[in-house]
Structure formats: structure tokens, C-alpha cells
Amino acid sequence: MGNMRISDDKKRIALKLYWRERNKGRPVTKEVIQQEILPIVDFSLATFYRVRKRFHSSGDVAKAEALGRGRPQSIAEIDARYLLSLCRTQPTTFLDEYRERLHRYRHLPVSMTTIHRFFIRHGINLKCVQKMASERSPGKRADCVRRLAAYPASYIVSTDEVSKDDRTYARMMGRA
Numbered sequence: 540m541g542n543m544r545i546s547d548d549k550k551r552i553a554l555k556l557y558w559r560e561r562n563k564g565r566p567v568t569k570e571v572i573q574q575e576i577l578p579i580v581d582f583s584l585a586t587f588y589r590v591r592k593r594f595h596s597s598g599d600v601a602k603a604e605a606l607g608r609g610r611p612q613s614i615a616e617i618d619a620r621y622l623l624s625l626c627r628t629q630p631t632t633f634l635d636e637y638r639e640r641l642h643r644y645r646h647l648p649v650s651m652t653t654i655h656r657f658f659i660r661h662g663i664n665l666k667c668v669q670k671m672a673s674e675r676s677p678g679k680r681a682d683c684v685r686r687l688a689a690y691p692a693s694y695i696v697s698t699d700e701v702s703k704d705d706r707t708y709a710r711m712m713g714r715a
Contacts, residue, residue, distance in 0.1 A: 545582055550590045550600035553580040557591070614657055618645050622654070626663055 556576045560567045573584060580587075594600050614622065621644075622637060634651040641647045641654075687695060 543582075545586065547601045549580050549582070553577075553582075553587055553590060554594060554600065556580075557587075613649055613653055614647070618647055619657065619661075621645065622657065623661065623663075626658070 553576055556579065557567060557572065560571060560575065565571075569584065572587060577584060577587065590600050593602070597603070618641065622641065625632065625637060625640065634654050637654050638649060638651055641649055
């Protein structure tokens with residue numbers, strides 16, 4: 540009969556029948572339980588013994604309600620808010636950098652998979668990340684043009700490094 544949900548009423552009936560047999564003054568043996576009680580309630584002898592044991596230990600035949608369902612989350616609410624604020628203020632940060640920050644500043648060693656699942660649960664999508672070159676700043680760009688003006692045009696070689704950084708070949712995806 541495995542994995543059958545037995546109602547608490549059936550369990551109480553089985554115990555009442557057992558007590559009625561005990562009150563008759565005769566000993567309640569395993570055979571009496573199997574022949575008179577179990578055919579009525581339709582569950583096994585082992586289940587009957589578990590029900591009786593639970594009733595004697597807790598005072599009720601029902602199982603205790605579970606306090607929390609499922610696996611507990613390893614990222615607490617305050618750490619979750621910290622991670623979401625990091626994601627909003629620094630959208631080009633990679634998962635290993637989030638992990639390093641959580642470990643260093645929050646003393647919370649979590650895996651990159653945990654962080655990835657956390658972002659998915661909170662609706663933050665995975666997007667391609669390109670770090671902006673430092674020349675995108677107007678002040679730095681003007682300073683660069685001023686320094687380059689000192690050289691003749693034939694001395695200058697130009698390269699495109701907008702999408703190149705020290706991690707370009709290792710990771711092209713990040714959180715946005």
C-alpha cells in the first residue's frame with residue numbers, strides 16, 4: 540500500500556478499537572490487532588504501531604506541521620537587498636565579483652549558481668556586457684585630445700578597444 544495518505548480519523552478509530560479491546564480485560568496481542576482492528580481501518584501493523592507511538596509521545600495521532608517548506612534560502616533578506624542594490628548601481632559586475640563582495644563584506648560564502656538563481660527569481664535578466672572605455676568620460680576625452688595634439692598625425696596609430704578589457708576572452712556575459 541506504500542505512500543498512502545491515511546486520515547487522522549482512521550488513526551483515531553484504530554486507537555479507540557485498541558483501547559476497547561484492552562478494557563475488555565483480555566491481553567491485546569499482535570494477532571488480535573491483525574484480526575480485529577486492522578481489517579476495519581485498512582492499514583498495516585507497522586503503521587498502527589507508529590500511530591500508537593506518536594500518540595503516546597505527542598498526545599495526538601497527527602503529524603506535527605512542518606515549520607518551513609522546502610530548502611531554506613542561503614541568502615538572507617538583508618543580503619538580498621544588498622545584492623539587488625549592487626546590481627542596480629553597478630550593472631556590469633560579473634557573478635564572481637558579486638560572490639567576492641558577498642564573501643568579503645557580508646561574510647557570506649555563496650556559489651555563483653546561488654547568485655544566478657537569486658537574480659532569476661528576482662527577474663533580472665542575463666545580458667551581454669561591454670565595459671565602457673575610460674575615454675567615454677568627456678573630461679578624459681578632452682584631456683586625451685589635448686595630449687595627442689602635440690604629435691604629428693603620422694605618429695598616431697588608432698585601435699578600437701571599446702569592447703576589450705582584461706576579461707574579454709574569458710567571460711562575455713554579465714548581469715544587467
